Amino acid sequence: MFANERQDRRLDRIERKLDAILAHLGIAEIDTEHVDAEYRPPRPLPVEFAGGMAEVDELLAQGKKIHAIKRYRxxxxxxxxxxxxxxxxxxxPRIR
Known part of the structure; x- marks a missing residue:
C-alpha cells in the first residue's frame, strides 16, 4: 500500500519535471493514444542551423543531390x- 503511494508521488514528480523541460524547450505534448508505435515526430530545426539550409538548397539547385545530403548530415x-x-x-520542389 505505501509502496504504491511512493511510486505515485515519484511518478508525479517525474511528470512535473518532464512538463517543465518540454515547456522550456517549446515542445508541444504529443497525444500518445493516437500515435502509431513507429511514428517519430520531426526534430525541430535548431536556430543555429537555419542558415545552413540555404547551402543545401544551393547544392540542390546545382544538381548536387549527394553533396546536399552530405551537407544536411x-x-x-x-x-x-x-x-x-x-x-x-x-x-x-522548392528549388525547381
Missing amino acids: ELHPRASLREAKDAVEARE
Whole structure:
C-alpha cells in the first residue's frame, strides 16, 4: 500500500519535471493514444542551423543531390542517412 503511494508521488514528480523541460524547450505534448508505435515526430530545426539550409538548397539547385545530403548530415549530426535523404528530397520542389 505505501509502496504504491511512493511510486505515485515519484511518478508525479517525474511528470512535473518532464512538463517543465518540454515547456522550456517549446515542445508541444504529443497525444500518445493516437500515435502509431513507429511514428517519430520531426526534430525541430535548431536556430543555429537555419542558415545552413540555404547551402543545401544551393547544392540542390546545382544538381548536387549527394553533396546536399552530405551537407544536411553535417548540419544535423543525429540524422540518419534515410532522414537526410528524405529531408533533402522534400526540399527539391522548392528549388525547381
